[in-house]
Amino acid sequence: MNFLAHLYLAGEDEGLIVGNFIADSVKGNKYNDYAPGIAKGIQMHREIDFFSDTHPVYRQTVHRLAPTYGKFSGVITDMFYDYFLALYWKDYSDKPLDAFAQDAYSILLKYQADFPEKSRIILTYMSKYNWLVSYAKIEGLRRALKGLSERMKYYSPMDEAVKELEKDFELYRNDFVEFFPLLQKHVEHFKA
Numbered sequence: 001m002n003f004l005a006h007l008y009l010a011g012e013d014e015g016l017i018v019g020n021f022i023a024d025s026v027k028g029n030k031y032n033d034y035a036p037g038i039a040k041g042i043q044m045h046r047e048i049d050f051f052s053d054t055h056p057v058y059r060q061t062v063h064r065l066a067p068t069y070g071k072f073s074g075v076i077t078d079m080f081y082d083y084f085l086a087l088y089w090k091d092y093s094d095k096p097l098d099a100f101a102q103d104a105y106s107i108l109l110k111y112q113a114d115f116p117e118k119s120r121i122i123l124t125y126m127s128k129y130n131w132l133v134s135y136a137k138i139e140g141l142r143r144a145l146k147g148l149s150e151r152m153k154y155y156s157p158m159d160e161a162v163k164e165l166e167k168d169f170e171l172y173r174n175d176f177v178e179f180f181p182l183l184q185k186h187v188e189h190f191k192a
Helices: 003-009 014-025 028-033 036-054 055-085 097-114 117-129 138-152 158-167 169-186
Strands: none
Touching: 003 014, 003 036, 003 055, 003 097, 014 055, 014 097, 014 138, 028 036, 028 138, 036 158, 036 169, 055 138, 055 158, 055 169, 117 169, 138 158, 158 169
């Protein structure tokens, strides 16, 4: 899962929101350096990633992309799933996507002084260009994948995966629709 899914799954708890956002920048047991609520969010993020990476439906999406995109297939799958979450947002939330995004940015900005540098940089661009809302459009997804491609150590034309999504839209949509409720159920205990 990418930013939108992680933030959505965190619910209304600010610690879970912050922890889910910064988790990729916090290595090993360094989560213990954060307040308990944020540490729990980091652990939640890791559990989301583990569940996703090992689930047969998610793996099916990754394998469909693997012949063309190799090791980047998981990253592309995360982005595809954020695209579907944004596209079908009304099926998952009563709060409009734009309002959700603005609330998330506000919470994250409030805590950014304590973020690892990489997370502060990401937040700057994410909020400036409203990534969370832009995921709902194919062009926003293409831009996000192109940005990822350019930041990778080894360039991969991940933005071209959008053609794959358009060609087999129903296959990818069906994977997401089957998988996402299972993920939601799996992480409910973090919000208890």
